[in-house]
Amino acid sequence: MTEKYPVMEEAQPIYLEGNKVGILISHGFTGSTQSMRPLGKAFAKAGYTVCGPRLKGHGTHYEDMEMTTHEDWIASIEEGYQWLKERCDTIFVTGLSMGGTLTLFLAEKYPEIMAVIPINAAIEIPDMEAMQLSNDRFLDAIGSDIKDPEVTELAYEKTPVRSVIEIVELMKNVKDNLHSITCPALILVSTEDHVVPPDNSQVIYDQISSSEKQIVQLKNSYHVATLDYDQQLIIDETLRFIEKVLNKAKV
Template sequence: MAEKYPVLEGAEPFYFEGNKVGILISHGFTGSTQSMRPLGEAYAKAGYTVCGPRLNGHGTHYEEMETTTYADWIASIEEGYQWLKERCDTIFVTGLSMGGTLTLYLAEKYPDIKGIIVINAAIEIPDMEAVQHANVRFLDAIGSDIKNPNVKELAYEKTPVKSVREIVKLMEIVKNKLSQITCPVLIFVSEEDHVVPPGNSQIIYDQVSSPVKKMIELKNSYHVATLDYDQDVIIDETLVFIDKALK
């Protein structure tokens, strides 16, 4: 039977087999793997084993997303984690936006994770909290907040209100357990972000218990920094961070 909503071109999951160090990569809310693929390819080129799952309900149609919960999104990222566990001795996790939220979630749950890299991670978005009980089914799109006018994110053109309620729940769960994170943490934060308030990154930095933590400000990117002008900064600094953590 044909899928009701096929996976959009460019939104497919990606996997690269490399050495015994694995990097799990998570895209964000209403987005797709397209936003993270350049990072995945760069890390694979550096020799790492890379897994970029497509989060349940993402990369197809916003009506399908509406039927999923935050538990489904966690399940998608945990499946990727297990895929890497079967192949690698050491695992790092990185994510953008809600992908950063899921990255934090994994670090809270699995202390064996070697280090995490979060990019404009979300743990509280007052705008979303305000609209989660809106008496409509869909809101405007939140995707493609990119400074570079020549780049577009592959993301949904509408945001299901039901899904907003789910991410609000997920953010609250993750925020309450930040102190459980002890692995090395690298935080990227865009100075100007129209989706996740940059202050989220400071809260994460302050509340994790990691002895090794670093925050890098991205001066030339909006929310989807992985596709924006600072893409190379994220890739280069992440590779340095991983290299240090492995020593």
């Protein structure tokens, strides 16, 4: 299946070459790489190699998304992971929303990942359980849940019901295997989120088997925290965490 629509300018994949430490960054459901670009640039400025894949069916048109499956989204993020593996010795993974879900998926599948930083990661959204039963083909947009009125997320104006069914399956699969995650984890969560219930992050914290794990609350952002008031806090906390993990690995 090839996509019918051109890729939007701000939705292009991110490839920034730096040192031998790679950071894989993933955008979320119906969103685009635009939501992760500021983080990617900050990580690259710190010297790291950054890859931010465009998940298949995203960043074009919601009709493209309707034709993709969660296996396609996994394939997109794994492609980015392989790109980093060819260039780096150590890889960290971070993602927003469904990007956080994919971050957790990778940690479940690839125990060699150094650490994960899920941001408002989704493992269970009760509203979506109901949405997937809709008789409509498309539902209202879920993107751009941002506290800062000056900022807009580049996301689809409609949500395909077929895609909701796919993310629900992905979340279930990831949730069922959280116990297999053992790498260090920094879990970032907005205290007010109108898309993913904040208690998802507590469940992730409780169920992963990592001995080194922490939750940091984002008190001044809604769901798309990477574009919101806490953007700099996310960057600072992530870079501090990565440095701490790397220093510990050297000992």
